[in-house]
Amino acid sequence: MSETDGRTLGxxxxxxxxHPFTDNRELEASGGATVIERGEGCYLWDDQGHRYLDALxxxxxxxxxxxxxxxxxxxxxxxxxxxxxNTFFNTTTGPTAELAETLAxxxxxxxxxxxxxxxxxxxxxSAIRLARFYWQKVGKPQKRIVIGxxxxxxxxxxxxxxxxxxxxxxxxGGTGLPDFxxxxxxxxxxHGHEMPEAAFAAQAALALERKIEELGAENVAxxxxxxxQGAGGLIFPPEGxxxxxxxxxxxxxxxxxxxxxxxxxxxxGAWSAAELFGLSPDFMTLAKGLSSGYQPISALMISxxxxxxxxxxEGGLAHGFTYSGHPVAAAVALENxxxxxxxxxxxxxxxxxxxxxxxxxxRLAAHPLVGEVRGLGLLGAVELIQDKAxxxxxxxxxxxxxxxxxxxxxxxxxxxxxxxxxxxAPPFVVTKEQVDDIVDTLEAALEDIRHELGIIAEDQKxxxxxxxxxxxxxxRVALVTGASRGIxxxxxxxxxxxxxxxxxxxxxxxxxxxxxxxxxxxxxRAVPVAADLSRSDGKAEAAxxxxxxxxGGRLDILVLNAALLGELEPLAALDSKVxxxxxxxxxxxxxxxxxxxxxxxxxxDAGRCIFVTSGAARGAHADWSAYAASKxxxxxxxxxxxxxxxxxxxxxxxxxxxxxxxxxxxxxFPDEDPRSVTPVEAAGPVFLRLAVPECSYxxxxxxxxxxAEAAP
Numbered sequence: 268m269s270e271t272d273g274r275t276l277g278x279x280x281x282x283x284x285x286h287p288f289t290d291n292r293e294l295e296a297s298g299g300a301t302v303i304e305r306g307e308g309c310y311l312w313d314d315q316g317h318r319y320l321d322a323l324x325x326x327x328x329x330x331x332x333x334x335x336x337x338x339x340x341x342x343x344x345x346x347x348x349x350x351x352x353n354t355f356f357n358t359t360t361g362p363t364a365e366l367a368e369t370l371a372x373x374x375x376x377x378x379x380x381x382x383x384x385x386x387x388x389x390x391x392x393s394a395i396r397l398a399r400f401y402w403q404k405v406g407k408p409q410k411r412i413v414i415g416x417x418x419x420x421x422x423x424x425x426x427x428x429x430x431x432x433x434x435x436x437x438x439x440g441g442t443g444l445p446d447f448x449x450x451x452x453x454x455x456x457x458h459g460h461e462m463p464e465a466a467f468a469a470q471a472a473l474a475l476e477r478k479i480e481e482l483g484a485e486n487v488a489x490x491x492x493x494x495x496q497g498a499g500g501l502i503f504p505p506e507g508x509x510x511x512x513x514x515x516x517x518x519x520x521x522x523x524x525x526x527x528x529x530x531x532x533x534x535x536g537a538w539s540a541a542e543l544f545g546l547s548p549d550f551m552t553l554a555k556g557l558s559s560g561y562q563p564i565s566a567l568m569i570s571x572x573x574x575x576x577x578x579x580x581e582g583g584l585a586h587g588f589t590y591s592g593h594p595v596a597a598a599v600a601l602e603n604x605x606x607x608x609x610x611x612x613x614x615x616x617x618x619x620x621x622x623x624x625x626x627x628x629x630r631l632a633a634h635p636l637v638g639e640v641r642g643l644g645l646l647g648a649v650e651l652i653q654d655k656a657x658x659x660x661x662x663x664x665x666x667x668x669x670x671x672x673x674x675x676x677x678x679x680x681x682x683x684x685x686x687x688x689x690x691x692a693p694p695f696v697v698t699k700e701q702v703d704d705i706v707d708t709l710e711a712a713l714e715d716i717r718h719e720l721g722i723i724a725e726d727q728k729x730x731x732x733x734x735x736x737x738x739x740x741x742x743r744v745a746l747v748t749g750a751s752r753g754i755x756x757x758x759x760x761x762x763x764x765x766x767x768x769x770x771x772x773x774x775x776x777x778x779x780x781x782x783x784x785x786x787x788x789x790x791x792r793a794v795p796v797a798a799d800l801s802r803s804d805g806k807a808e809a810a811x812x813x814x815x816x817x818x819g820g821r822l823d824i825l826v827l828n829a830a831l832l833g834e835l836e837p838l839a840a841l842d843s844k845v846x847x848x849x850x851x852x853x854x855x856x857x858x859x860x861x862x863x864x865x866x867x868x869x870x871x872d873a874g875r876c877i878f879v880t881s882g883a884a885r886g887a888h889a890d891w892s893a894y895a896a897s898k899x900x901x902x903x904x905x906x907x908x909x910x911x912x913x914x915x916x917x918x919x920x921x922x923x924x925x926x927x928x929x930x931x932x933x934x935x936f937p938d939e940d941p942r943s944v945t946p947v948e949a950a951g952p953v954f955l956r957l958a959v960p961e962c963s964y965x966x967x968x969x970x971x972x973x974x975a976e977a978a979p
Contacts, residue, residue: 276302276314287423296926296936306333309694309701311681321681322705324694327497327529328555331606332696338561338599338606345598354383354592363592366601370553370566373604375541378551380574381566383592387528387554388422390567391491394524394550395426396586397569397577398489401522404576410488411446414478414521418452418499421491421526421552430491433498448482450474454502456639456650460658468505476515484519489550491524494540500685501648503641509544522573524550528565532556533607533695535644536617549573559603564596612695616644623699627706628691636667636713636720647691649709661687667716674712680705718967725964729956738766739959743873744821746770746811748800748860749828751778753929754879754950758826761951762958763791767824770814772796794818800829800856801848808863815867822867824875824958827857827901831894832931838892846893853897858904869917873960878905878921880968891935902968909966918965920957924950925971945971 274282277299285291286300294300302314309332311319324330331338345362352360363383371379382397384390395413402410415421417432428436429443432452437443451458453471462470479487494509496502516523525548530540534556537543541551550573554565569577577584590596607613615621625642631649632640638652651668653661661667668684675682675689682705683690691705733739745762749755750771759769763786771779771793779795786793796814798807815822833849834841861876868874883891884898902921909919926932926944933941953971956962 275299296939308332308334309697317679319676319679319681320693320701320704322691322693323681323683324692325560326555327534327692328560330533330556330695331559331603331610331612332694335559335561335606338559338602341598341602342562342595345595349594351590351593351595353589355587359592360594360597362594362597362601366566366592366597369601369604370568373538374551374553374568375539375547377547377570378541378568379571380569382569382587383597384565384567384588385563385590385593385596386422386565387526387552388424388427389588390552390554390565391421391427391430391524391526391528392424393567393586394491394552395430395489397567397573398522398524398550400580400586401573401576402488404580407485409486412448412482412487413446414448414450414475414482414487414490416452416492416496417449418454418496418502419449419491419493419526420496420498421493448478450478452496452499452502453504453508454500455505456641464505465507468508468511471505472508472511472515475512476519479515479519479521484521487519487521489522489524490516491526491550493526493528494530494544494546495535495643495646497529497690498685500650500688501641501646501690503643503648509540509546513546513548522549524548524552526552528552528554529556529646529692532604533613533616533644534646534692536613536621537644538613557603558596558600559606561603562593562596562599563590564593564600607695616695620695620697620699620702621645624693624697624702627702631706631710631713634710634713634717636717645692645695645697649689649691651687651689651713667720670719671709671712671716674715675708678708678712680708682709721964725962726956726969729959729962730952732961733765733952733956733959736959739955739961740824741766743767743823743958744770744815744818745824745826745958746772746815746822746864747826747828748772748857749830749879750782751775753830753931753947754924754927755826755828756782757947757951758828758954759793760786760789760791761955762824763793764789765955765958767958768792768794768818770794770796770811770818772798772800772811774799800860801852803859808859811860812863815864820867821871822864823871823873824877825861825864825868826877826879826954827860828879829853829857829901830879830931832891832935833893835891835894835935838896841892849893850897850900853894854900854904857901861904861908869912869915872916874917875958875962876905876908876917876919877954877957878902878919880905880921880923882923882925884923905968906966913965918957918962920962920965921968922950922953922957923968923970927971 281295281299303311304314305312309320311321367381370381399411413430415430415432419432421427421431425444429447432449451474455467459467513523527539531553535543549570551568558564621644628642628647629640631637636651639650641648653659664686668687672684745767747755747759750759751773759771763769771782773779776797783793783795798810800807829852831849831852834845878901880902881898883895884902905921928941928944928947949971
């Protein structure tokens with residue numbers, strides 16, 4: 268692991284690198300990005316040694332898999348021979364010319380001319396500009412409007428995002444340029460799940476014709492669409508839709524651009540979607556699989572009639588990029604295409620691994636959280652839904668799929684989430700065993716989510732029950748450790764307001780006395796017990812037992828709120844005394860206390876034990892070393908204790924307070940604005956719901972979410 272001034276590479280990256288399509292503030296708070304170090308076949312390894320099966324092929328592009336020596340060798344040879352020259356001013360290079368000829372042979376017969384760039388964004392932008400220039404050249408300069416689709420993605424340049432229909436992109440930097448319009452996506456699951464496919468296809472295509480008529484065909488230059496909408500959530504066209512929109516374009520003299528940045532070069536089991544669906548677009552955009560991501564390169568294929576007009580541009584074609592047709596990128600692309608041919612990977616996707624992938628993924632359709640499974644070739648989508656019978660989506664959208672994506676990553680599988688759809692697109696070299704691994708792991712993750720959603724639903728019911736009750740803990744005795752300040756103090760106050768007698772435990776006798784005065788001023792009852800639970804001399808345990816006996820030998824609720832951050836050092840650099848202290852306070856002391864008090868909790872008619880854990884236990888802050896390890900141990904202890912007592916009515920859960928306004932948080936993030944994190948008052952209602960007898964679930968980790976109920 269690379270470090271500078273004690274910072275990991277991920278932390279240094281977060282400080283100086285603005286990541287695309289990322290919540291950069293959240294990334295920084297989480298300790299920085301996952302640093303990917305190497306790849307081989309379908310697998311990636313990060314700098315911590317964790318292995319991931321990349322079920323998204325990078326960004327839909329590493330089709331031939333990672334670690335292809337032949338591609339590296341080609342790049343090295345070309346760099347030594349000619350590292351760079353431009354294709355401006357009547358010059359070219361050998362790989363550039365050969366690649367243009369190769370693409371003309373691979374793509375449909377009327378697409379015989381290429382112009383090169385570096386990304387899908389640039390060639391989509393080029394298609395828009397050249398379409399308008401074409402109409403200008405043939406005497407129809409008023410034809411400038413470009414029609415795209417909602418949820419369409421064509422890139423991040425101003426023209427490409429304007430043609431696209433991703434709302435989050437339009438919201439950042441304006442709604443796009445003038446002379447762009449949009450129609451509904453052919454998203455049958457959302458817009459027409461009850462309609463026959465043919466009827467929905469006709470309706471979706473008719474939207475284009477109506478839009479052309481509304482704008483005036485004499486003003487419309489181009490309709491651009493992805494055959495399968497990738498970043499929009501893998502929206503597959505209903506049968507007949509693409510042929511019909513092409514017919515409508517031809518009828519109204521509107522150019523048709525097919526954005527095949529994702530779909531071309533075998534992803535669908537064909538060299539292009541145009542080939543697969545029998546289409547004849549005027550423009551076709553290519554990227555991603557052109558080089559399998561080994562070099563940045565893209566191409567715009569132009570139909571013969573349009574290319575002939577562009578060749579006659581007076582003074583030459585004033586369009587292109589410094590790296591258009593870069594010789595190294597072109598050489599790598601040629602070798603990548605050669606690999607696809609000699610290993611028959613396109614045929615493999617069509618005849619073997621693609622059908623296996625789709626049929627294996629389809630078995631998830633029966634899962635209660637899965638509304639639809641969509642697949643073609645090595646593109647697969649699993650759409651999650653809250654209620655199948657009522658076709659009810661999750662609200663707010665996007666949360667459930669994002670949680671499932673992170674669950675999969677923790678299990679070593681990388682997928683993508685869009686809204687509440689999980690997107691899967693493994694490399695073409697994926698094996699059937701790896702496909703099984705992807706689907707089996709996804710099924711396990713869905714079961715986790717299903718369990719958590721059941722807890723959330725029950726938690727909402729508990730909130731209503733607690734709200735309606737006057738004193739939901741009346742007659743109960745609770746013991747809260749770490750009760751002198753922060754979360755422990757707030758939980759003690761909350762339990763006392765709910766009618767419980769609260770034994771407050773901490774080392775600071777003066778602070779405990781202050782908490783007692785506060786609680787009693789509100790009409791509650793608190794019994795302070797000054798004790799150091801991390802000591803092994805038995806004095807703290809004796810003091811607690813004596814106080815419990817004074818309460819009639821009763822204990823209904825135990826809150827284990829041990830929290831010592833310690834030094835934020837990597838494990839290898841951590842002093843053993845610091846390790847012993849943190850583990851002793853955070854893990855060993857709760858264990859000893861739990862063992863001591865278990866008989867009282869088991870005797871209670873509604874025994875409850877609540878652990879206080881941390882997101883660090885699940886990897887958010889691995890560099891918190893001893894603290895993270897101790898909190899992970901607490902989670903393991905909680906689950907074991909819950910499993911042991913499942914049959915006996917004792918309920919055991921954990922609360923993850925997340926980013927909360929505590930002294931510990933302030934010491935860990937001294938530059939953080941405290942107003943940006945959850946107030947400590949939000950903890951009380953969560954602990955209360957877990958403490959009431961009505962709470963029936965056990966073994967769950969429940970997050971604290973700030974709400975109006977918990978506002979200070």
